[in-house]
Amino acid sequence: MIMSQNVWRQFRIVGVEDGGFSRAPLNGSIQKALLVCVLLQGMRIEDFRATAVIVDGLDASEKLIGILRGFSFDAIMLAGVSFAGFNLIDPALIFEEYGKPVVVVSRTRPDNIAVKGALFRHFEDWQIRWSIFEKIGPIYEVVSMPSEPPLYVEVIGADLNWANGLIRAFTICSRVPEPIRVARLIAHGLTRQ
Secondary structure (H helix, E strand, O other), X not given: OOOOHHHHOOOEEEEEEEOOOOOOOOOOOOOEEEEEXXXXXXXXXXXXXXXXXXXXXXXXXXXXXXXXXXXXXOEEEEOOOEEOOOEEOOHHHHHHHHOOOEEEEEOOOOOHHHHHHHHHHHOOOHHHHHHHHHHHOOOEEEOOOOOOOOEEXXXXXXXXXXXXXXXXXXXXXXXXXXXXXXHHHHHHHHOOO
């Protein structure tokens, strides 16, 4: 199905990105990072929400499920699956919960072999974390803007052609689609460094 840019831009898309964090604990406290969801209809920001997730924790998927409640949306764009270090969002779990396509967008080609090695070396629960990567599926290259490097995309709940159309329709200012770019700007703007 071929849709025009105007049709794509009627979609309500949630972009998800995290803010910065320090790996050094402050006064023995648990380190957290901000996880931001921004809801765009076309190029207009409808709403945004933020929550804190534990650096290298296991709470990002549940926190995302919680902050998406009350949003009316057509798809979700994640800026990768790793947030706050190795706090992973499970795209398959998000799709199961909401029944909406989840498009994972990475600026650089994911190196899942290196990720598996890092998980094995640093986490006793590495198999739980690795199982998220095993559920995602193939990595595709998508050129969102002519003369720009490709993005690397994984899709749950839709096919590549659908995801490609969505990404291209929401790519305006840079090769990164607006829902993710705006979520990143908000997350970094709200994060104290």
